[in-house]
Amino acid sequence: MLRAEDLCFAYPGQAEPYRFTFAARPGEITAISGASGSGKSTLLDLLAGFLSPRSGKLTLDATDLLPLAPEERPISLLLQSESLFEHLSAGRNIALGLPDNMARHDIAANVANALAEVGLEGFGEQRAATLSGGQKQRVALARTLLRDRAVLLLDEPFSALDDDTRQLIRTLVRTLTTRHNWHTILVSHHADDIDAIAHWRYRLANFHLTAE
Numbered sequence: 001m002l003r004a005e006d007l008c009f010a011y012p013g014q015a016e017p018y019r020f021t022f023a024a025r026p027g028e029i030t031a032i033s034g035a036s037g038s039g040k041s042t043l044l045d046l047l048a049g050f051l052s053p054r055s056g057k058l059t060l061d062a063t064d065l066l067p068l069a070p071e072e073r074p075i076s077l078l079l080q081s082e083s084l085f086e087h088l089s090a091g092r093n094i095a096l097g098l099p100d101n102m103a104r105h106d107i108a109a110n111v112a113n114a115l116a117e118v119g120l121e122g123f124g125e126q127r128a129a130t131l132s133g134g135q136k137q138r139v140a141l142a143r144t145l146l147r148d149r150a151v152l153l154l155d156e157p158f159s160a161l162d163d164d165t166r167q168l169i170r171t172l173v174r175t176l177t178t179r180h181n182w183h184t185i186l187v188s189h190h191a192d193d194i195d196a197i198a199h200w201r202y203r204l205a206n207f208h209l210t211a212e
């Protein structure tokens with residue numbers, strides 16, 4: 001279980017601090033909604049380690065995450081516009097999630113498996129710049145698969161997609177979350193995305209989270 005307990009944070013000059021308490025279970029999607037400017041990205045930045053809280057706790061099972069730098073945290077982040085290197089192939093982008101010392105044939109096998117799992121068999125050689133928005137999100141998910149981190153943070157990951165693609169990627173996120181036992185946290189202000197795939201919901205308002 002990922003737990004934030006009274007995680008307290010304020011930007012310089014901010015009178016009332018954020019105080020975040022919530023839990024996210026493995027294999028399930030925990031949605032966080034809230035108005036623009038309510039602090040959703042701030043919360044994700046605290047979880048990912050890009051911001052440091054004044055006080056409070058952040059644990060994944062028995063592990064205290066707060067002393068860990070962002071790259072040491074067992075966390076992957078998927079954003080609205082996927083962060084692929086456009087000039088590299090889909091396969092090379094995915095392989096960026098693998099350890100440097102992995103043998104070539106193991107890299108090829110892992111990349112092929114990940115592509116198959118997101119429904120992009122045979123796309124390994126295609127340059128990222130030539131993929132559609134939905135295909136790019138799937139490549140980003142495949143990279144996340146290979147990183148194999150316990151927590152997946154999603155920040156409005158479906159916003160740039162058309163309706164059909166959006167449904168497909170939503171379903172894929174839910175399937176992968178269950179299959180790989182990820183603690184997935186979905187930040188969105190789209191109620192239909194949350195209704196479609198969330199197991200648990202919190203609303204962020206007035207500097208804290210309320211379970212819905």
Ligand SMILES: Nc1ncnc2c1ncn2[C@@H]1O[C@H](COP(=O)(O)OP(=O)(O)OP(=O)(O)O)[C@@H](O)[C@H]1O
Nearest residue numbers: 011012034035036037038039040041042043189204
């Ligand atoms: N680096 C910063 N310094 C000071 N204030 C900041 C900083 N970053 C964000 N804020 C403020 O903190 C508040 C929360 O911002 P945040 O980006 O977390 O909201 P959000 O809910 O993600 O918004 P949106 O849905 O529009 O992306 C806003 O009032 C914002 O102006």
